[in-house]
Amino acid sequence: MGPQSSGGQAGGAQSISPAPLAPDLRSADERDRPSRNDSLTAQLSTVVGGPVGDHALIGRVRFWTPLRVLFMLALIFLALGWASKAGCIQQTPGPDGRPTLDWNNGRQYVAMCYSDTVPLYGAERLDEGAFPYKKQWTEDTPDGGTETRYMEYPVLSGLYQYLGMQIAKTWDAAPLPGALQVVIYFNVIAVGLALAWLITVWASAMLAGRRVWDAALIACSPLVLVHAFTNFDALATAFAATGMLAWARRRPVLAGVLLGLGGAAKLYPLLLLGPIVVLCLRTDPMQRVxxxxxxxxxxxxxxxxxxxxxxxxxxxxxxxxxxLRPLGAAAVTVAGALGTWLAVNLPIALLFPEGWREFFRLNTTRHADPDSVYNVITSFTGWPGFDGYLTHGDAPAILNIVSLLLFVLACLAIGYIALTAPRRPRLAPLCFLVVAAFLLTNKVWSPQYSLWLVPLAVLALPHRRILLAWMTIDALVWVPRMFYYLGLDRKGLPEQWFTGTVIVRDLAVVALCGLIVRQIYRPEEDLVRRDFVDDPGGGIVDRAPDPLLPWLPEPLRPKAAPARTG
Known part of the structure; x- marks a missing residue:
């Protein structure tokens, strides 16, 4: 429809709208528009009609809001993630004619569908209806001996498995469409993990503030395709993300409770307390309240x-x-997290002390995992490790101390960066650095642990091409891992093919850390802080005074006067 003349007015024709304008012309112009300022997103947007218009009203769509679009994308990738594991829940007739799982000839590795949840159903004696931490059993060891075993997971993860088992057994006993009980169990667990990842996406989108579309990388991460259902880590990411959101909304008690629950599922949410304390310490602790x-x-x-x-x-x-004061809020959050962790763990520790200690015992005696930096060195050099050759059950005492000391040193370095940066850093970059340091220095980096980094990386460094490259590299490590586990006798890959990709993965994470440190020391390059934004996830320290900290020694003070935000 062409332009119409506004009849009778001097000065010629005037273009008008072909339809009546909306009664409310307000627009969320502060929202980031990736289809206009990001070349990758602009190219992808051609599938749905191209970049948003220059004069479009932002935030006025009634149904397809950003959050609903993110949920839709997340559900698509979660469905694909379930499909990638579906090969490991296929059934085949067993020797007695009854159906059994088709894991013949290393199918779980050849189809690359392996998930811990499937073998753990029998290995943790869940198929017997046993309560975790109470049930004990005896296993043969590689050296010909035996050992007494219990549930090996933290309390909340163990109870989640128990709940999934109860639902699976109830379903199996009811007149409902049936399958192997372990298949029902896997699907029940997968539904819960999918909900947990949707919560992670939601909380991250809320934390992103005006850059809500950054959370699309969390919803569409290649790591979701591979590891959303590999283990139970989505539970921890949900608690960590919601804990950070509660802190951002200045609810320190709730933040502590959520981070404590996350710590009862996996350890890493408790690591986020360190950056919170450091940022509150950098904010003037003597301000009047x-x-x-x-x-x-x-x-x-x-x-x-x-x-x-x-x-x-x-x-x-x-x-x-x-x-109301930063250090007080940090103290409340830390106390809430530790109190919640204790409230979840104490009943199990008192009732079943041996079963409760199993998680800590295994982590103490566990040797360097295949994907740890220590095993990578061994793989290429033949180095026997700090403790030499150990038998099953022998704790790698020196390795435990070295990995702990390296992590502590990394945390001290991160604290130094946070205190000496010219402007107080944002919370998400420091959290990413701490969790990345933990994974890089730890003797265990299970493949699904990479999910921990996804929300933190997106919030810390919203450069889509860089993040997508790292996530793709990390996800592709799964391929040589599976064929290494298959074994050379079944035409698998040599160990160095796998450990070589681990090196690439580790270097990619180190590169992300370097970019984040550069961004911290050059805050004007931080995309999140444009348009007078300080720290959307900072909570009580967002837009708070950022003094020179004269009470600290000179080497620990900010290197330049911080710029005040509007």
């Missing part, structure tokens, strides 16, 4: 039990007032 005495009863005002009861009733108010 509202008086804590107004309206609060002190014990010396009234003697006796009623005063104690009143004081106890005022604990929520006291916590709220403590949370």
């Amino acid at each position: 509202p008086s804590t005495r107004s309206g609060l009863l002190r014990l010396r005002d009234i003697d006796g039990v009623p005063a104690v009861r009143t004081w106890l009733r005022q604990i929520p108010d006291r916590i709220r007032l403590l949370s």
